[in-house]
Amino acid sequence: MKKGILLVNLGSPDSTKVKDVRKYLDEFLMDKRVIDIPRWKRVLLIKGIILNTRPKKSAKAYKKIWWKEGSPLVVISQRFTKKVADKLDIPVALGMRYGSMSIKKGIEELEKKGVEEILLVPLYPHYAMSSFETVVEKAKEVNRKYFPTIKMDVMPVFYNKPEYIQVMSKVIKQHLDNFTYDHILFSYHGIPERHIYKSDPTNSHCKIDGSCCENHSRAHRTCYRHQCFETTKGIVKALQLKEGTYSNSFQSRLLKDPWLKPYTDFELERFGKEGVKNLAVVTPAFVSDCLETLEEIAIEGEIQFKNAGGENYKHIPCLNDNDNWVDVMVKWINEWIGEPITL
Incomplete structure (x- = not known):
């Protein structure tokens, strides 16, 4: 089976415009693993209150840190993905839990390259409902619905590796x-x-x-x-x-x-x-x-x-696309290529 890697990070608005920030926050905050209250309460809280005020504030914050190339998180993740891909002989794609760079698009990219088995790599060192768990569950959902013939393994958290x-x-x-x-x-x-x-x-x-x-x-x-x-x-x-x-x-x-x-x-x-x-x-x-x-x-x-x-x-700064961090990820991926990780 041809193997491939899907790296997944948090995500970002497409721009610092209030409408794009609102769209991003809507998807993010409506995630039941982020705000874990009954859906009807979540709808009232998010769509009725938070999305009427927070997008403007968040847009101002994003403007402070936005790079010429775009969202720092996205740009850094793309740089990291390229460096990892350059050191491997199998396809590597990047997806985001929220935003337009979706997990579905990442898997589609791998599918087009003939990938039949994916290692999902949530780029979170620690386990939390609102980070690692939501990435894994979303990826499984997308996998079952759109790519049922593709096998998926998951890289565990690495907080103490x-x-x-x-x-x-x-x-x-x-x-x-x-x-x-x-x-x-x-x-x-x-x-x-x-x-x-x-x-x-x-x-x-x-x-x-x-x-x-x-x-x-x-x-x-x-x-x-x-x-x-x-x-x-x-x-x-x-x-x-x-x-x-x-x-x-x-x-x-x-x-x-x-x-x-x-x-x-x-x-x-x-x-x-x-x-x-x-x-x-x-x-x-x-x-x-x-x-x-x-x-x-x-x-x-x-x-x-x-x-x-x-x-x-x-x-x-975070690890970002640090070359030593790239080497660590490549090492873990090569271990999976030789012997799949099972949870």
């Missing part, structure tokens, strides 16, 4: 070589606390307290919070960071429900007020820089920190 930890650590070290920091903040994408409970197959282990993430459980296979902490531990060990010089936080809250804590914006203000002068922020939940890293962290984060009394701020 040695190669990922190593390449993340190397990138962080490179960006810290000329920056003397007092503290490093590991800022992860935030999710509602209820998503942690919903993803717990034991229905009892996850309590979001000081112990459940440390006590071994099969729940950890799908626990976003645990996996984020494990990523930090791996990087801390690789870089030999001193206790007290780093911490975790979660960014990008939506609505008033409780989300994973501590909140990044609160931490940035706290550090500035408590005398931290030199702060570095890294975002390991993302492999490609996007609105959340380039605008929320790199721009707004710096303003928050300095307004609270901080002096020097360093946003550490």
Whole structure:
């Protein structure tokens, strides 16, 4: 069977125009794994309230970070895809969970090249309903409906794989070589606390307290919070960071429900007020820089920190199309080519 690779990232509006941002947000926020409330409530909330105000605000944010070539996330993902493809002898396509660069288009591209077996690669290191899971379920749905003869395997999350930890650590070290920091903040994408409970197959282990993430459980296979902490531990060990010089936080809250804590914006203000002068922020939940890293962290984060009394701020870029990261992905794909991954 001819094999092929489908890399999938989050997605992006087609432009910074309000109408394009609204269309993108509609698809994104109406995803039942992003806002997991009954559909009728989701329709009232998203279409009746959020889409009347948020697109204008988001469009302004996108304008701050938009590149000449287009959306940074899309451009970076395309560069990464090309580099990976150049090192492989099988077809590689790129799809997005939301937006016009759909998963369906990605599979169609592979089908036209005669691909009969696909490795789906969600470009998310950690498992979450609103990221990894929604990509996998959408791809399976599209696969069953439009491409029933194509076999699909899924690359598991890689939050603690040695190669990922190593390449993340190397990138962080490179960006810290000329920056003397007092503290490093590991800022992860935030999710509602209820998503942690919903993803717990034991229905009892996850309590979001000081112990459940440390006590071994099969729940950890799908626990976003645990996996984020494990990523930090791996990087801390690789870089030999001193206790007290780093911490975790979660960014990008939506609505008033409780989300994973501590909140990044609160931490940035706290550090500035408590005398931290030199702060570095890294975002390991993302492999490609996007609105959340380039605008929320790199721009707004710096303003928050300095307004609270901080002096020097360093946003550490994501892996993006880093050559070492490309080599890691190629290695994993070649392992699949030799022996398919099974979940």
